Amino acid sequence: MEDKILESIAYILPATVTGLVAYYMFTGFLNQKSKDKQLDLLALKKKEALPIKLQAYERMLLFCDRINPTKMVVRVAPITDNTNDYLQLLIANIEQELEHNFVQQLYVTETSWRTIIATKTTIIKNLQIIANESNSAKDLRENILIEYGKKTSISETATAVIKNEVAKLI
Numbered sequence: 001m002e003d004k005i006l007e008s009i010a011y012i013l014p015a016t017v018t019g020l021v022a023y024y025m026f027t028g029f030l031n032q033k034s035k036d037k038q039l040d041l042l043a044l045k046k047k048e049a050l051p052i053k054l055q056a057y058e059r060m061l062l063f064c065d066r067i068n069p070t071k072m073v074v075r076v077a078p079i080t081d082n083t084n085d086y087l088q089l090l091i092a093n094i095e096q097e098l099e100h101n102f103v104q105q106l107y108v109t110e111t112s113w114r115t116i117i118a119t120k121t122t123i124i125k126n127l128q129i130i131a132n133e134s135n136s137a138k139d140l141r142e143n144i145l146i147e148y149g150k151k152t153s154i155s156e157t158a159t160a161v162i163k164n165e166v167a168k169l170i
Helices: 002-066 069-075 083-106 110-132 137-150 154-169
Strands: none
Touching: 002 069, 002 083, 002 110, 002 154, 069 083, 069 110, 069 137, 083 110, 083 137, 110 137, 110 154
């Protein structure tokens, strides 16, 4: 009887060890396949999202260019000679541009979006300061061109930040 038990153990032990080894190898194989599939899906998702993200960055570059005060005063002519009316027209133009591009924040980084909002806010504040020193809409236009002709516009700084973000994507 002891011989039969030893003989049974002699058959069961290698079979059990072989079964456990096969189980662990198969489990590892399935886990690796699952990870590979997830990586492939992630790569495909990134590949499909890249054109959308690039388009969003393009729109944000265009936004920064359109709210650049020196370019905006050339594009947006005053309706009256009143300084405050022209200032409000310029601010409305900036706000309209932002509203048109607001959804792009889904596709750009938080840093880029904060930079864009800070740029918009700074430009509006600077326009208000320049408007306080101006006597007419014509005078405001000239003062804006003079002020922003002296230094690099904040919109150009935002453009550099956006270009840097795009370089990281590509």
